[in-house]
Structures are given as structure tokens and as C-alpha cells.
Amino acid sequence: MKHRIGAIARKEFRHILRDPGSLGALLGLPLFLLVMFGYAASLDVKNVPLAIRDLDRSPESRSLASAFFAAGDFVTAGSPETPGEEASALDEGRAAAVIEIPRGFARDLAGRSPAPLQILVDGSDGTRAQTVIGYIEGLCQRYEQDLLVADAARLPAMASAESAVDVRARVLYNQDLKSVVFLVPGLVALILIITAVVSASLSVVREKETGSMEQILVSPVGSMEFIVGKTLPYAGVGALSATTVLLTATLLFGVAVKGSLVALVATTALFIVACLGIGILISTIADTQQVAFLVGTLATLVPTFTLSGFIFPLRNMPILIRLLAHLFPSTYYIQILESILVKGTGFATYWQPCLSLIIYALAALLASAARFARSRG
């Protein structure tokens, strides 16, 4: 048995080696993608284009305007002259927010009546808009406080007038809230699942298409032997590309392996096995590489990008979609990677996704062997 698995694996390995272009693609591209996306993919809200229409043109209104740009979150997007220009700045996307300081702003401030500010926000991207509104409110509060302090200097009695709550906020695990830290687990999963599923499924379907499958079917090779032999070389390629991707993430993006290295290696191996199982399963369903590829993309690239919690939080999904998300191994793998790479918490916090991944890998391999045996029968 070992001998036959070895023979299949050797043959497949030769296939890989004979096509250095594909091998290079399998190893080099993930790296290239990680580097590019590591630098490019950021959800931070910064450099928000802000237009200010100052109708008051007083020292106070100008100091408010400069307070907005001094914080560094906003960049200026011009100063519209008319309401029409305000609207077109938003319509054309030149500004993400417009602030209108009405006439009499300085007078109201001095007269201690609330000085009105008109703020228009482009809400198209709701998440971004929430953060922009938060920035604006924060800056308004800070401006008020600065005025208060200036007042208190003149009227010492007022210093203790305001008593709110002193909130000490602390961010855990990713202190600087850097997106790249939170994106790396998802990127690793994405790159691994695409290479593993697509290469495994195509390698089998190609034999179907070229007709060499029938030759294998009449040979004494068993179903399980065939599948193990087929997946082994790709498991090796997957392991190699996982190592390079994780190493690059550590070296370039300061993503440290905070948790156990052994657990990282073990769970990554599990994930690759599960992916290869899916790939083989797809290959038993598809007859042409075209279909295999479409199914493979829809089963890996798309759900890993959207369903796995990589970008969109799982808790926001309706229960049915959340169940669906748990049909894909990347959901578990990303949870595990988050614990090991970002949080550095112990095994106790991620044994559940580990267990799911083990069950998943076994089920995928058995199911693909069973289906393969049937198609043979």
C-alpha cells in the first residue's frame, strides 16, 4: 500500500516539477500578494477629505477650521462658496464631509448661546462615515474644552463645573489598531486555501479530461491510496508556501507569533489537509477544469473573503449565513490564527475551532475517498 501511495505521489510530484511555471506561481505569487496587500489593504480611516464653508470669517471660525485640520485625520478639500458647491463636493466624492460655519458663529460663542454648526457627511460607506462622525464629534468636544479651559483661566471658579466620567481606554492585543495585524491571518488563510483547493482539484480533473484517469482506475491503486498519493505533493507545496507567507508576515509586518509555534504548525497542517480534501471532493463532482475552477473559486476565494470573519464580523450575519460560514474551514483557521498570531492566548481559547478543523479535515478526506470510490464502481 505504502508503495502504491509513493508511486502516485512520485508521479504527481514529477508533474509539479515538470511545470516550473506553475510551481513558481504556487510559491512566488502568495508571497507577492501578501507583500502587496500587507501594504495596501488598510481599513484605517485617515486623510478624510473635508470641505469647510466659513460664512463667519471671524478669528473664532478660522481657529475652529484649523483645529479640524490640525488633528491630522482630515485633509482639506477646498472651501465651497455656495450650497450648490457643497452638494457637488459630496456628489462627486471630492469631500467626505462638509462643515458649514454659519454667520454669527463668533457672536454666539461669545454670547454663550450654543453656536450652531452645520455638518454634512457622505454616508455611502456607512462604516467609514461612522468613524468620520466620531472624529468630528471628538474635535468639537476638544474645541469646547479648550474654550472652557481658556475661560477657566479667567474665572477660576468654573474649573470644577464640569464633572463627567473619566474614561481610561486601553486597546488590547493590537495597541495601535493597525489593520495589517488583523488582516494577516485572513490573508494567510486566503492564499493557502486558493492554492491548495485549486491545485488539488485541477490535478485530478486534468486526468479526467486527458483520459489518463481511466488508466489509473484499472490499475490496482485503491481509492484512499490514490487520494493520499495525489494530495501529499500538494500538501508539501502548501506547507512550503505557508512557511514563506508566515515568515514574510513576521519579518515585514511585525506580526509576531505570540502563541505557540507548535500549535501554529499543527493547525496549519490540518487546514491544508482540509483544503486538499475539498479540492479532491470538487474534482469528483466536476468533469471539466472549467467547472472545477468555477466551483473552486466560489467555494474558496469568495467565502474566505466574505464569510470567514476575515473582514466582516460573523456576529453581524443572520444565523443561516453564519451556519453557512462554518461550512468553510477558513472560518476556523482564521479564529485560530487570530489567537496565535494576534492575541497570543493559550490553547484553551482555541481548542474548539481546532476540534472543528480536525473533524473537517477527516470528513473531507473520507467523503472525497468515498465519492471517488463510487465514481469508480
Next chain:
Amino acid sequence: MSRIGSVIKKELIQLRRDKKMRAMLFIAPVMQVLVLGYAANMDVSDVPLAVFDQDMSPQSRGLTAAFQNSAAFRLVAAPVSQRQLSSELDAGSAEVGVVIPPSFGRDLDAGKTPKIQVLVDGARSNTAAVSLSYAVSIATDYGRKASASPLPAGMETGIAVPSLDARTRVWYNPELKSRLFMVPGIFALLAMVFTIILTSLAIVKEKEIGTLEQLMVSPLRRGELIVGKLVPFLLVSTIILVLAIVAVWFFFGILPRGSLLLLAALSLAFVVSTLGIGLFVSTIARTQQQAMMFSIFFFMFPMMVLSGFVFPIANMPVVIQAVTYLMPLRYYLVIVRDLFLKGSGMEVLWLQLLPLLAIGAGVLGISVLRFHKQLD
């Protein structure tokens, strides 16, 4: 002309014969819209919260209730020690932790500024910043109200302080729902994926089985072959996009605010460029496997990440920003989102259309030339 017709007919018959392919073509777009539309939601709501209340006074319970009553948070645990709180955060069962110190109620009554601690799980940095600012504003609001109600006797209340009255109005998407932003993006993504994959594979397949040579020795002219190959996929992608629009409307009640006709016309401009990419891939790849790898890694994946579908282009390093100008999806995303959310017209969208047309013409031209050369 009749020769083009027969290539188109042949291509359509081939599509019809492949049952699994047919099912993929028509079920997949609807499924994608459905699943992605529900999943692509970055709203910060129901964030799991753990409150470690060391005070257990009416005031501290009031603060907990204030958190609970906000739509942003959902109380999932009331740990009784710092360790328990950290293990909730470690395990990810809570994403925000609040520590209320024993003196909270006393300080509030005494008019002193009480301290509380907010711990946020920064691992998911996209939502962490928003939940943090929600938590801070809920706590400050509560503090203001609680300290304002029992006014200490003898305190001067008549002093007015300088204050701003910021009136914020949100345009286009007043409820700030991320779904309204993501769903049109999914629509654009579908248009790209299907056209690139279908075109590239259809041509490479004929190369692989050798039927392309048969076509070449037929009286068919090169141009006729290309047109005949591309038109069926134009038809199929039109059907897919119509299906996707109907699905978006049916499941999410979202319809473009702008003109449907304009959407159709601009989509055509986009599809020309993606068909061009598909043709281009087919001239580089020798096997279908290569074609798939090329289209995923060199075109679809980079465009998904770099053209502003999820990650804002403004955040990218300048070099990468420059690259995004070459991506047709970048312009089409703006077009689709503007049409869906803002209801913009040509007076705004021509800015996107011009580069889109230029890229489309360029890509299609290069691929046609390359294709020609290969056939010779």
C-alpha cells in the same frame, strides 16, 4: 456576417450543452448576491460586552444598563474578577470590557470625576475604533446625566459655558448601513469574475483540445473569430447582471437611484474591458489551469483588494495608488455605487467613464493584436 453568426451559434450551443456550466451561470450570481449581501456587513452593533462591576451601587448598575440599552452593545458576561474579564476577552466571547471601580457611585455623588476603565479587543481593528468611541460616549453621557440630576446645593448653575451645537446630517445612506455600500460592490465584482473567467477559458479550451487550429483553417477571418467568440459572453454576462439586479432588488429592496439605462450603458463599457482581459489571459495561457491561475492571481484577486471594494484607495501607498488607476474595476465600482446610492448622472460619472473607455479600448486592442499574432 453569417460566418460571425455561426461562430456565435456554435458558442451558444456549447454553453447550452454543458449542463453543470449552465447551472453555475444562472444559480451562482443569485447565490452570491444573497450570501454576500447578508454577510458583507461591517455595522458596529451587538458588540459582546463584559462589565466587571466592583461597585454594585445603583449608579454603577445604571451605567451597565446604559450600555445594555444602546444598540451597539450586548451584555454577555458579568465577570467578578479581573482574571475572568481578561479570559472573556482572550477567548473572544467579549470584545469590549468595562471595569467600574468600587468608588464609582460615591465619586459621582460627591461631584468628583469617577474613573472607569474600558478595554477593547484591538485584534479586529476595523470595528475596535468605532466600538471604543461608542463606549466612551455612552459613559460620558451617563456621567453628565447622573451628575447633573442631584445638583449640589449652593453651586452656581447660571454660568453659561461656550458650547458648539453640531448638527450632523448624513447624506445618501442616512442610517449608515454598510450593506447599502457593499451590495453594489458585489454586483460589480460579479460582472468582473464571470466575464474574465468565461472568456479566457472558452478560448484556451479550444487551444488545448486543438479545435482552434480547425477554426483557423476554416474560411473564418481573424476578426470574425474574435467577435464571434466575444459576443456570446457579452450576452451571457448581460443575463447574469440582469439576474443580479433582480436578486438585489428582491432580497434587499435596493434599486439604483440613478437611471437603469445609464447603468446598462456604463456596464457595457466595463464589460468590454473585462472581456479584453479575458482575451488577453487566453493569449498568454497554454492550459486552462494556467488561464485560471493567471486570471485569479494577476487580475481578479488584485482588483478585489486594490480597487476600493473594501479597502479605501486613499490609504494605499502612492505607488499602489498609481497602479489602481489601471484597474477598470476601480472606475466601475465608483459608477455602480454612485448610481445605487447617490443617483448621480452623466455630469458626475463621465469622469469615471473616460478612463474606463480608454482602458477598455487599450486592453481589447492589445489582446486582439496578440491573438492575431498567435494565430498566424
